[in-house]
Amino acid sequence: MSVVKDNRDRVHRVLVLTLGLNLVVLSIKLVVGYITGSLSLLADALHSITDSANNVLGLVTNHLATPQPDREHPYGHQKFDAIGALGIAAFLGMACFEIFTSAVERILTPGGKEVQVSPSELWLLLVVLGINIFVAFYERKVGQRLGSSILVADAKHTMSDVWVTILVIAGLIAVWQGRVWHLPQLQWLDVVLAFPVALLVFKSGYEVIGENLPWLVDRMAVAPEAIHAVAMSVPGIINCHDIASRGVVGRQVFIEMHVIVDAPDVATAHKITEEVEARLEARFAPVRVLIHIEPPEYKSDRLTYDAASGQET
Template identity: 70%
Template structure:
């Protein structure tokens, strides 16, 4: 059973929420003061960082790994739902950035960007805060097995790259103002588009990582589970093998197994040994083993979706 690390995850989310609010405020103030579209778009992206932290705190409240009467398999899918919520926020940010850039591209009004060296130094300090938040969340998320923290770290890391691009563009704008090269003003507008692409990429990665958990995709190849089970003395055959969850976070394994035993106690000891071997390899794991009669046979190792000719669900022909 996975341990309840929610208090540690909650502490990380609170710390990063405070830092993200600070970053968002600085970017918004500097963006408004300079008239920079790319920086305002970056500030919008930072708004989603803060919203993600709030969403994470809500999801974390419901993401207990311990089962209860209404949720006998635990609550960890709330964690994945929260991660997909982050992907939704990323999609919103991507749309807002693109619509703002396209609107200014076809606007007839002049939008000059004026930035000072002191404002650039402030943005570099903000970049340092972003890097710290991304590293901190990813390190703790991997250590405690929190999909929410790892997903939010990906989001924050995209913010790091975005801020680096924006700062590079604003340095170019500043140089253009000093050297009287007005064409460099376009850097601010042009960079808004790759910012949107980076936001979209981050959201897609979060979806790819968490969707298999929500749709109960196979977590472990049934052949691997069978090989481990058959290595235990006393196991004659195993079939109807299924698994779901995510390795390292929480895995559920079930199978039917034929054991060489003449009494219940011996059969129980064999199944306990199989469970111990599987837990050693895939912990945290919850394992359910159904013991079959000694003369029971099945040609199907797992579920393949074809109709059964016997009594084994969708396992196919049994005898």
């Protein structure tokens, strides 16, 4: 059985740093949004609130998600990490709903406060954009290196914030120029751009769910044919069947199988199965493998479970 590295201390440091930067971003967006009266910018600030909430959520789940097993959790605690990522998706869904409803309300009740923006406020938003880009790429790079789904999911969320901020800045530049060119119609860009903001937020949440739900529902991690090929490549393996796997490759994989070995004694059989484990580890690490050794009369061509027929295949 391979040992999964516990990188929670490093993940913790990244989350604390990004939390501080996200609070700076949030403060600037709220102040500038209030001063200018921009709906799209206030909606973007709402999106940034979820960034900070996600960091706090990540700190909590990162504390709980130790990969090391204990008596009550013999398979480790890493699903807390995936639960935290799904919490991020829930925040994204709430932000999407709030943005959409605010935009609809502005359309149905026209004649509200006019958006007024100055070049200095636009420069502040460019600083915000730079911070968001740094946070997104930094979190993604570290998350991929450490195998942390909470960092990767949060980076995806922050990247959606980058695109949102770009849209908002573009709209506010148009509104600013509209006042210069005496084109009040450009005021509507602030409302119109709120809708693609909502769609981008929804897309990010959907992707986070797609990446973490398989881990929580124990979906197959590795095709049984691939596991079978690795096992049968080991000298001494006569038959391999009833293969099952769960987890996520690169994070943690659990594999079970039944094998028949050509061995005169238990010690030799054990060496053969250790070689199977070593080759699976080299291919799909980190992995925990459970191998059931069976007598020759148990030989079977049933590779794995077939949900459609309710039989092994």
